[in-house]
Structures are given as C-alpha cells and as structure tokens.
Amino acid sequence: MEKLITYNEIHRLRKEGFSNSAIAKKLKISRNRVIEYGKMTPDEFYLFAISLQSRGKKLDPFREKILEWLKEHPDLSGAQVFDWLEEKLEFSSVSEGTVRNYVNELRESYHIPKVISEREFSAVPELPMGQQIQVDFGQTKVPKLDGTYIRLYFIGFILAHSRYKYVEWLDRPFRANDLIRMHENAFHYFEGMSKNTSV
Structure with missing residues (x-):
C-alpha cells in the first residue's frame, strides 16, 4: 500500500x-x-x-x-x-x-531519509617538510570509445609543504582494503611517511 x-x-x-x-x-x-x-x-x-x-x-x-x-x-x-x-x-x-x-x-x-553531510573547509597552515600529507577523494565521469560514460573514483595524496602529489584511480567506489593498499602505495612512492595525515 x-x-x-x-x-x-x-x-x-x-x-x-x-x-x-x-x-x-x-x-x-x-x-x-x-x-x-x-x-x-x-x-x-x-x-x-x-x-x-x-x-x-x-x-x-x-x-x-x-x-x-x-x-x-x-x-x-x-x-x-x-x-x-x-x-x-x-x-x-x-x-x-x-x-x-x-x-x-x-x-x-x-522513513529514513539520507542525510547529506556538509563538508567544512578551512585553510591549512604552512608546515615544515615531512610534517603532513593531505588526503582527499573525488569522482568524475569520463567518455568511453563507444560514446557512453564511466564513473571513475580517485584518491589524492599531497605533501603539504612541497605540494608533491600521488593519485590512484578505480572504476568503483573505494573499500577499506583499497584505502589501506593505496596509503601503503603512496608512502612507498614518497619513500616514507609524514608525521601527520589529514583528510
């Protein structure tokens, strides 16, 4: 009914x-x-x-x-x-x-409506080298050869001081094991870990 x-x-x-x-x-x-x-x-x-x-x-x-x-x-x-x-x-x-x-x-x-969480943005203070990696997520639609579109998901790691970047992409939403693997890949790419990580 x-x-x-x-x-x-x-x-x-x-x-x-x-x-x-x-x-x-x-x-x-x-x-x-x-x-x-x-x-x-x-x-x-x-x-x-x-x-x-x-x-x-x-x-x-x-x-x-x-x-x-x-x-x-x-x-x-x-x-x-x-x-x-x-x-x-x-x-x-x-x-x-x-x-x-x-x-x-x-x-x-x-009757459980989905609550949309509003993201709060604020300036990140300049930090010394090796202090912080910033992590962010996003998604985008890109065209395929047959004219249809595919949604891609990405995660980006940015060294706060040098703005050096590392990005990985997937054709589906991230899972917990993906995030763990991608963090490990980023640390390997940067040849080390920062003191802090901010999302």
Whole structure:
C-alpha cells in the first residue's frame, strides 16, 4: 500500500511539473526510485508490486542489521553498506546495485531519509617538510570509445609543504582494503611517511 501511495504521488507531482530531484526531496526517497516508478504504467507497477510481495530477497536475513546501521548513520550510502556486509558480516553474494536498491527500499519503508553531510573547509597552515600529507577523494565521469560514460573514483595524496602529489584511480567506489593498499602505495612512492595525515 505504501509503495502504491508513493507511485501515485510521483505521477501526480510529475504532472504538476516537478523535476525528479524535486520529487525525491519532497517524498524523501531516492531520485533513482522516482525515475524507476515514473517509467512504469499502472499495470506494470501492479505486477512489480505483486512480485515484491511473493519473493524473498537475499538480503532479508540482514534486514535488521542494515536498519540498525541506517538509523545510527543516516548519511550511510549503499556502497558503504555493501562494504560493511563484506567486511563485518562476510557476505558477498549480491552486487553493489542490489544492495543500493535494498537500502533505498528500507529508507522509503522506514522513513529514513539520507542525510547529506556538509563538508567544512578551512585553510591549512604552512608546515615544515615531512610534517603532513593531505588526503582527499573525488569522482568524475569520463567518455568511453563507444560514446557512453564511466564513473571513475580517485584518491589524492599531497605533501603539504612541497605540494608533491600521488593519485590512484578505480572504476568503483573505494573499500577499506583499497584505502589501506593505496596509503601503503603512496608512502612507498614518497619513500616514507609524514608525521601527520589529514583528510
């Protein structure tokens, strides 16, 4: 019933001229969910809703644990939940996309909107050589030869004094073991460790 209300609200707001992002914000659901429901006809949505009721999901045994994580950390992303399932519960039988969809459904069902953490920026004081490495993360979309795009994720290490840089890239979100390996690679590249590391 709740999904039906959401489906009807999405189509009502679309007719009133609201964008997918605006609808997602109003209904406190993901933009992907708005797009997914927005493409369905009433008959398609009915079959979809029936299929959800009649099938179990691989992540159902971890439902309570995932809910616990989301309630404690409202800014948790689907990618982070995917990592925690692998690292904390040693479960890796589903794709990251499946986890992301499951997380979005739990957020919608239990009214747990994703909290966007605002980053605070401040000037870093000039430090002597060897005192500090700054670490930052980012992502970008780059074109492929077939005209489609791929999202790439990167981590950058910068020596605070000399601004000497080291960067690594991945075609998926970082996991904890990636970050450990990349830190070790950066220290090897710089031929040593600084006294401090700031993120």
